[in-house]
Every structure is written in structure tokens, then in C-alpha cells.
Amino acid sequence: MLKPLGKAFYARDTITVAKDLLGKYLIKDGLVGKIVETEAYIGTEDKACHGNWRKKETCAPMWGPAGFSYVYFTYGMYFMLNIVSEKDGFPAAVLIRAVEPVEGIEKMAKNRGYKASEIGNLKVLKNLTSGPGKLTQAFNIKKADNNLDLTKNPHFYIAKSSKKESFEIVKTTRIGINYAEEYTHKPWRFYIKNNPFVSKF
DNA sequence: ACTACGATTAAA
DNA sequence: TTAATCGTAGTC
Numbered sequence: 001m002l003k004p005l006g007k008a009f010y011a012r013d014t015i016t017v018a019k020d021l022l023g024k025y026l027i028k029d030g031l032v033g034k035i036v037e038t039e040a041y042i043g044t045e046d047k048a049c050h051g052n053w054r055k056k057e058t059c060a061p062m063w064g065p066a067g068f069s070y071v072y073f074t075y076g077m078y079f080m081l082n083i084v085s086e087k088d089g090f091p092a093a094v095l096i097r098a099v100e101p102v103e104g105i106e107k108m109a110k111n112r113g114y115k116a117s118e119i120g121n122l123k124v125l126k127n128l129t130s131g132p133g134k135l136t137q138a139f140n141i142k143k144a145d146n147n148l149d150l151t152k153n154p155h156f157y158i159a160k161s162s163k164k165e166s167f168e169i170v171k172t173t174r175i176g177i178n179y180a181e182e183y184t185h186k187p188w189r190f191y192i193k194n195n196p197f198v199s200k201f
Numbered sequence: 202a203c204t205a206c207g208a209t210t211a212a213a
Numbered sequence: 214t215t216a217a218t219c220g221t222a223g224t225c
Contacts, residue, residue, distance in 0.1 A: 039208070048208070058221070075209050076218025082208085095208060133209045176208050199209095 002027065002159030007151045010066035014040040014085045014092040019190050021083070021158070023165055026099050028139045028156045031107060033099030033129055035158070037191040037198045039174045041082070042092045048180035051091025061147040062091040069156070071136070071146040078133030081141055083150060083158070097175075097189070099129045100197040101138070108138035131199040168193040175199075 002025060010017055018040040026033045041049040041062075050059040050072070061070040061084050070082040070093050082093035101108055108128050109119050118124045129135040136142070150157045174189045191198045 041208075050208080055222075072208090073220065074207055076207090076220080078209050080208060097208085131209070174208075179207085 002162065004151055004153075004157035004159055005067075007065070007067045010083060010085050010151070011087060012066075012085065014042045014094060015188065017083075017085045018094045018188070019169055021094055021096070022169060022190060022192050023161060023167060025102065025159045025161060026096065026135075026139070027159060028141065028145075031104035031139050032102040033108075033135065033139070034102055034161075035096060035098075036100050036195040037096075037098035038189070039095040039097055040085075040092075040188040040190075041095060042086075042188070043090060045183075046180070046186075047183045048174060048177040049091060049093075051093075059091070062093050064088060064147070067149060067151040069145055069148045069150055071141060071143060073143060075133075079136040079142055080132050081136050081139075081145075095132060096135065097132045098191070098197050098199045099135050100195065101125065101128050111138050111140050126196055130197045167195075 018038040021035050021038050024035050026035055044052050046052055051062045061068045064084060065088040066085050068084045070084055071079055073079055081096045084093045086092040112128055114124055129138045148156055170191050170193045171187045172189050173185050173187055178184055
């Protein structure tokens with residue numbers, strides 16, 4: 001079993017954490033996916049950050065210590081997965097927008113509503129986890145997974161790759177936050193260049 | 202109680 | 214381009 005990343009990894013500048021999470025492995029109940037796309041949401045100035053405009057109680061994990069999950073429900077049907085960063089008392093988190101399926105693909109496909117016979121289809125494979133709402137469905141992440149300590153939980157954590165891997169990081173603007181005024185165009189979205197599992201926009 | 206809307210997705 | 218769908222928050 002791969003070792004979970006510790007609190008020190010998350011308790012850093014949010015942009016650094018967002019970039020550093022690319023290529024790491026998201027692991028939950030035996031399902032494994034490589035993180036290929038993230039976004040940073042930082043503090044009370046950032047108008048897109050929930051810590052700024054949602055009530056403190058509804059995004060409480062964001063205000064807590066680093067390394068905790070912040071899962072919330074939106075659009076009436078989808079969950080979003082974030083990892084809390086920076087120090088206790090400062091609201092910031094990294095949104096996991098897309099992963100590449102590594103292990104447990106059959107189960108992911110089943111969670112996404114596909115039949116076993118469809119797993120060989122390349123289009124189906126690429127559609128399993130290539131978006132924030134899709135990957136939470138594939139990994140069966142829901143409200144019960146909110147506010148868990150990912151540095152201590154043996155069933156839900158993020159780990160480093162055992163082998164070294166080099167890739168190019170693309171930096172661009174975040175998605176779906178046109179209401180955030182001057183913060184709409186901050187280049188706080190990061191993804192692995194040429195990876196087919198990055199969400200489309 | 203009533204209403205508006207969102208860090209999305211899939212189908213048309 | 215748009216409907217699906219519901220928790221949260223603001224207003225009546």
C-alpha cells in the first residue's frame with residue numbers, strides 16, 4: 001500500500017499544493033486514479049472561493065486544518081471533491097477536477113452507470129472520471145465523505161507515485177465561476193498537458 | 202413559504 | 214442550448 005501524503009504536504013501555499021497534486025494518486029476503497037487536473041480556491045479575497053461567500057458552517061472544512069476533505073453538493077445532482085490547504089483558520093482548498101483511472105475500473109464504470117460489456121470502449125473509459133462531478137460518481141464520493149482527515153484515513157487518501165514521472169503543467173483560468181468578477185480570470189487551474197482525462201471546457 | 206441559482210453533465 | 218434537480222440563502 002502506498003503511504004498517504006502527510007499534513008505538511010497540504011499545509012502550504014494553495015497554488016503550490018494544486019500544482020504538486022498533479023500526478024499524485026487518489027485512493028478510495030481500493031479505487032485508484034491519477035490526478036490530472038486541479039483548481040486553487042484561496043481565502044476571503046477570492047470571490048470564487050466558498051470561504052468567501054458561503055456561510056462558514058456550510059464550508060467549515062475549508063476553515064479547518066490542511067489535509068481534510070471538503071465535499072459539497074451542487075446543481076442538485078453532483079458532488080465536488082476538494083482538499084483543504086494552508087493553515088488552520090485560513091479558508092483555502094484545491095478542487096480535484098479530473099483523474100485518470102488506474103485501478104478498479106470495473107467498479108468505477110458500474111458507479112457511473114455503465115454495463116460491464118461497455119468497459120472495453122475507449123470513449124466510455126475516457127468518460128469515467130474526466131470531470132469533477134464524474135470522478136466523485138466513479139469513486140462513490142458523497143456527503144458522508146466530507147470533512148475527513150485524508151492524512152490519517154486508510155480508505156481515503158492521496159499518495160505519491162512510486163516511480164518518477166515527468167510531465168508538462170498547463171496553467172489557465174478556472175471554470176464555471178463567471179460570477180467571481182476580477183477573480184474569474186486568475187490562472188489558478190492546472191492540468192497535465194496532453195492527458196486525455198482532463199475535462200473539456 | 203417562496204424563489205433563485207450554482208466550482209456540472211448529458212443529450213439534442 | 215438546455216433541462217435535470219436540490220441544498221442553501223435571501224426575501225416575503
